[in-house]
Amino acid sequence: MSKPLEGIKIIDFTHVQAGPACTQLLAWFGADVIKVERPGAGDVTRSQLRDIPDADALYFTMLNSNKRSLTLDTKTQQGKEVLEKLIRESDVMVENFGPGALDRMGFTWARIQELNPGMILASVKGFSEGHHFEDLKVYENVAQCAGGAASTTGWWKGENSGPTISAAALGDSNTGMHLAIGILTAYVGRLKTGKGQKVAVSMQDAVLNLCRVKMRDQLRLDRVGYLEEYPQYPHEMQYFEDKVVPRGGNAGGGGQPGWILKCKGWETDPNAYIYFTVQGHAWDPICDALGRPEWKTDPAYTTAKARQPHIDEIFATIEDFIKDKTKFEAVDIFRKYDIPCAPVLSMKELLHDESLRKSGSIVEVPHKVRGSYYTIGSPIKFSDLKPEVSASPLLGEHTDEVLAGLGYTPQQIAELREIRAV
Numbered sequence: 001m002s003k004p005l006e007g008i009k010i011i012d013f014t015h016v017q018a019g020p021a022c023t024q025l026l027a028w029f030g031a032d033v034i035k036v037e038r039p040g041a042g043d044v045t046r047s048q049l050r051d052i053p054d055a056d057a058l059y060f061t062m063l064n065s066n067k068r069s070l071t072l073d074t075k076t077q078q079g080k081e082v083l084e085k086l087i088r089e090s091d092v093m094v095e096n097f098g099p100g101a102l103d104r105m106g107f108t109w110a111r112i113q114e115l116n117p118g119m120i121l122a123s124v125k126g127f128s129e130g131h132h133f134e135d136l137k138v139y140e141n142v143a144q145c146a147g148g149a150a151s152t153t154g155w156w157k158g159e160n161s162g163p164t165i166s167a168a169a170l171g172d173s174n175t176g177m178h179l180a181i182g183i184l185t186a187y188v189g190r191l192k193t194g195k196g197q198k199v200a201v202s203m204q205d206a207v208l209n210l211c212r213v214k215m216r217d218q219l220r221l222d223r224v225g226y227l228e229e230y231p232q233y234p235h236e237m238q239y240f241e242d243k244v245v246p247r248g249g250n251a252g253g254g255g256q257p258g259w260i261l262k263c264k265g266w267e268t269d270p271n272a273y274i275y276f277t278v279q280g281h282a283w284d285p286i287c288d289a290l291g292r293p294e295w296k297t298d299p300a301y302t303t304a305k306a307r308q309p310h311i312d313e314i315f316a317t318i319e320d321f322i323k324d325k326t327k328f329e330a331v332d333i334f335r336k337y338d339i340p341c342a343p344v345l346s347m348k349e350l351l352h353d354e355s356l357r358k359s360g361s362i363v364e365v366p367h368k369v370r371g372s373y374y375t376i377g378s379p380i381k382f383s384d385l386k387p388e389v390s391a392s393p394l395l396g397e398h399t400d401e402v403l404a405g406l407g408y409t410p411q412q413i414a415e416l417r418e419i420r421a422v
């Protein structure tokens with residue numbers, strides 16, 4: 001069966017993580033993604049954090065699978081001509097250069113439309129057009145700070161209570177995923193109108209979109225002056241006085257209180273923990289699981305509101321119950337009672353997780369230079385499509401093939417190489 005995005009040609013003018021994550025996703029689903037890279041150097045991630053000398057780093061291979069690589073110096077006249085031809089023949093161009101770089105190269109939106117009125121130009125920038133920070137270059141952690149994630153993550157008191165960065169790529173890969181949705185939307189729009197359009201996602205907006213529940217909390221705080229599901233309530237009300245959403249440690253973000261709890265071995269294993277959620281309507285099963293049936297009828301515990309002043313004591317009771325159980329044993333007990341919980345899994349455990357291997361969420365990919373590498377496969381599962389992950393391309397691996405496809409003869413390709421345009 002042909003893949004759903006087969007026939008869509010994408011110029012992948014992206015680098016580092018945010019843009020490449022977007023185009024890799026589209027490549028998995030069948031798009032022909034041509035990564036345009038500077039001759040000699042390529043995407044900076046090819047050489048960043050290398051684990052094997054002279055082989056493309058995992059940083060690159062894990063974000064650029066299923067693509068073709070064309071080396072092209074788009075600052076030379078000849079390179080610009082090649083890019084123009086490519087623009088005429090493609091459906092989408094994706095870029096995440098610093099602000100203004102594409103214009104400086106001579107490829108303004110007006111020029112791109114002149115070359116191909118159907119073109120969809122998709123961009124990632126740190127901030128949206130017209131924003132007072134629009135000219136800033138941005139990396140992951142900068143976006144997490146600018147989008148509200150850092151101010152709402154971490155601890156509200158103690159030595160390490162400053163704003164905290166998440167390890168999840170909320171600024172980079174998350175923005176790429178938003179952009180992929182934008183591209184597909186513009187593509188469906190083009191099927192109806194024949195016209196392309198510009199699609200842009202700022203990293204700040206993409207982070208903020210994931211911080212929606214924290215903005216909800218700001219609005220609630222403005223109105224009522226406290227947030228009853230936060231660990232500060234009701235014993236440390238001073239943390240609500242300035243009416244700024246405080247950091248909530250490991251508290252649950254919704255109406256269900258939750259916390260990370262220690263299991264057997266936590267003293268030596270940094271990940272011997274589970275996350276436990278006190279789901280309102282699952283209170284009776286929680287009491288049964290813990291062997292505390294008296295809590296089911298005690299008015300001090302029967303409603304979520306009544307439980308909140310005792311929430312630390314409840315978590316301490318659960319921790320006491322699981323102190324002689326591993327995180328997996330604890331989850332095996334609680335799952336029988338339908339309690340939402342999970343072990344805290346390390347990267348090592350995830351890499352070797354049989355279920356993730358079976359579902360294609362972790363895949364092994366053969367590579368010409370590395371031998372083979374593990375990577376994260378498609379998190380999106382379909383009934384009629386099994387995305388297959390193929391190796392990331394070597395630098396310029398498909399230059400001749402792509403140029404020949406644009407009508408260049410072997411002689412012309414050799415000339416372009418001589419003047420270092422490819």
Ligand code: COA
Pocket residue numbers: 015016017018019036037038039072073074075096097098099100101102104105124125126136137138139140172
């Ligand atoms: N041929 C010739 N020149 C090329 C080229 C090619 N194939 N590909 C890129 N370039 C040039 C660009 O024209 C630009 O040159 P200019 O600044 O002289 O106009 C330069 O290379 C790239 O600049 P820039 O994108 O600003 O790179 P940088 O390394 O200084 O900054 C970022 C990196 C990520 C900070 C910046 O690209 C950025 O802010 N991007 C938008 C936000 C983003 O996506 N950030 C997350 C990345 S994970």
